[in-house]
Amino acid sequence: MTDLIPPYGGTLKDLRLDAATAESVKADAVDYPSWDLTDRQLCDLELLANGGFSPLEGFMDQRDYDGVVSDMRLADGTLWPVPITLDVSEAFATTLQAGDRVALRDPEGVILAILTVSDLWRPDHEREAERVYGTRDPAHPAVTWLREQSHPVYVGGRIEALDLPGHYDFTHLRLTPAALRERFQRNGWRRIVAFQTRNPMHRAHVELTFLAARQAEANLLIHPVVGMTKPGDVDHYSRVRCYEHVLHKYPEQTTALSLLPLAMRMGGPREAVWHAIIRRNYGCTHLIVGRDHAGPGKDSQGEEIYGPYDAQDMVTRYADELGIQMVPFRMMVYVQERAGYAPIDEVDESTETVMNISGTEFRRRMREGLEIPDWFGYPEVVEELRKTFPPRAKQGFTLFFTGLSGSGKSTIANAVMVKLMERGGRPVTLLDGDRVRKHLSSELGFSKAHRDLNIRRIGFVAAEITRNGGAAICAPIAPYSATRQAVREMVESANGGFLEIHVATPLEECERRDRKGLYARARAGQITGFTGIDDPYEAPEMPELRIDTTDCSVEEAAQQVLLKIEAMGFMDLQ
Incomplete structure (x- = not known):
């Protein structure tokens, strides 16, 4: 377990043991109590192990958790906006005490890490929902998760990672923070703007990223989330095939595609700060923060849970600590008279015709097998989505x-x-x-x-x-x-x-x-x-x-x- 200091993004925590030590620890772990990780815990463990969650060295103890929930600060004062916790059942918790070592396993029973227990506690899920997500409304997926899926006891402790979770899909695109930093250095990329996305990319997204990269005078990293996103989102297999098509629309040697195994919480402003920290760990210098970034949509009364620019405001508030610059999202619209896209604030709608297809309208057209105009979506992307979403x-x-x-x-x-x-x-x-x-x-x-x-x-x-x-x-x-x-x-x-x-x-x-x-x-x-x-x-x-x-x-x-x-x-x- 070492601290790596690569040329981008500051100190990176890599919690993986070397091969020989890992084998020795694995042999000892046969008699340890075991916990089978949930899908969300697997995502969290991977980003803890590979340094994506630096400076964290394990699942949060109660002091760190309380500080993050209350003030977005770890116990040592470091900025961190979202709890990273290991929730376990009441029955399993009764078998543990501080100092115990627990084998953390994937669904197939493979030991991925050892957790040394520091403490156990019963969190107040309602308080966590209110403080972290700003709401207790069940329409928020993270609130529903806390109430209906989270186990009642949290276990804190440092981890020693024996291996990363196994993936058999798009392995060439699953770069760790260290590997991505090395690629940036090898290619001479000094300024890198990251584009966070959980949706397929259409022409407006490509134009937006072109504009953001030009403004930042930076190379572009398309960095989609392929862990857990909002229920109902397009599956990541379909999305990644779409991203691979879109990658060819950029000039060669200017843009990279890498996948992020993150379990999103749809936490709006706090999540935007979290995304900035993660992208800094991956070696980026800039992050595009969109309108209602990582927002879950409307609450049970049909009102937006977060304001459209709350996320941008919070990232701006902590800009000095984040070590990464924000590039605000500028909505791109297709202008008929220009036969191209332009930022909405540069369009004179009294003399120019703005054309747009909402997400709802796009999904309706896909469901009914209707035409998607070329100005909206690339034909190869639309065709890829039709395979996944037939009428x-x-x-x-x-x-x-x-x-x-x-x-x-x-x-x-x-x-x-x-x-x-x-x-x-x-x-x-x-x-x-x-x-x-x-x-x-x-x-x-x-x-x-x-x-x-x-x-x-x-x-x-x-x-x-x-x-x-x-x-x-x-x-x-x-x-x-x-x-x-x-x-x-x-x-x-x-x-x-x-x-x-x-x-x-x-x-x-x-x-x-x-x-x-x-x-x-x-x-x-x-x-x-x-x-x-x-x-x-x-x-x-x-x-x-x-x-x-x-x-x-x-x-x-x-x-x-x-x-x-x-x-x-x-x-x-x-």
Whole structure:
């Protein structure tokens, strides 16, 4: 574990042990307690190990964490805006104490690092959300992650990295900070402006980066995030293929492409400062900071969570400490009379015609297979995206029926399945709650945790069916809104459609039917934790479709579902 002092960006912490030491430590680690890292923890570990998170030397202890949450400062006063923490389960935490050594493993069980425990504590997730992200609104993905995915205990401690997480994709583009600095030095690049992106690049982005590089008199590094981004973003495989096409649009020897294995938090202003520190560690001298940089979008009331220039303001505030200069984003627009792009503040809209396609309009055109004009997107980039995002009629989708026991959801689901199979054109799979319980989750009970796990299993299977162009029909009770939202995100991340269908038959009608006698047993106290009786059902607030089967036949209900599928463009039923 050494401090490297390369010619760019100051001291770089490289936490990797040399090969011989790593093998010796690995042999000793067989008897250590082990923790399997989550996807987010894997990203954090990689950037801790390779120096991308310099000056950090491990997962934060409580003193560093408290300082970062409160004041964006480590305990020694160093500027650092985002907590880098190792969250673990309550059960695992009870086996640890300060001084213990823990083997950190990837999902395949490979030991990647050893953590020496300094302390353990239970964080206040609500305070972390408020202070770090400026909101407790569940529409913010980091807030939802803290509430629903983060484990309850944080473990701090220094790490000794035995190896970096393995990657089999785009290995020639996965340069560590040290390797990228060496490349800059070898090529004689002294001024480097980084472009942070989590989206495909179109002509406006290329024009923006041209302008930024000229203003900074610098070479350009296209440095996209390929770790974890905002749920629903284009997958990094498709994006990187697009970046490789775009790279040819720049003059030779002026621009480089390298991938950043970062788990974004979508933290807006604080995240912009974080991105600046990371790019400094990678050897850059400038960073383009965009409008609403790393912002998550709107809150639950439809208001923007961060102001458009909050990120730029915060980076400017800490400019003297960051060691990297900000290049403010200037919105580029296509001007018809010029047949080219120009900064919006240099356009006279009284005499010139500004042409633009919003992100929403672009996605609509892609869904419907409509033309994308050449002035907006490079044909090869658009073609690459069409491979990933075919028109909706060719996409897979999930129908997720939810409702009380006896509401009629399984009956409707069966009818819809038969009608889709009758029509043909795509594989159809029914994931009925009772059948899944029997074949996929037979070992689970009916506690809240087990019911949650059962629904997540259904969601995982549905997402894989959707990813491969099929129709997944799910019909569990699924009483908890957070779990249903998690399933939605799984399916939508598989580039398919998700239609939540609330079978809203009233409790009284469900009890009247009570074909299995379950409500009667629950009322008699023979069954506990029964949804609708002594365990709540959280009704969907905005499902794609709501059906009450009290006075509705199965045929009528199934037809409503088919018409909704058609209206949303997933199938032409004519």
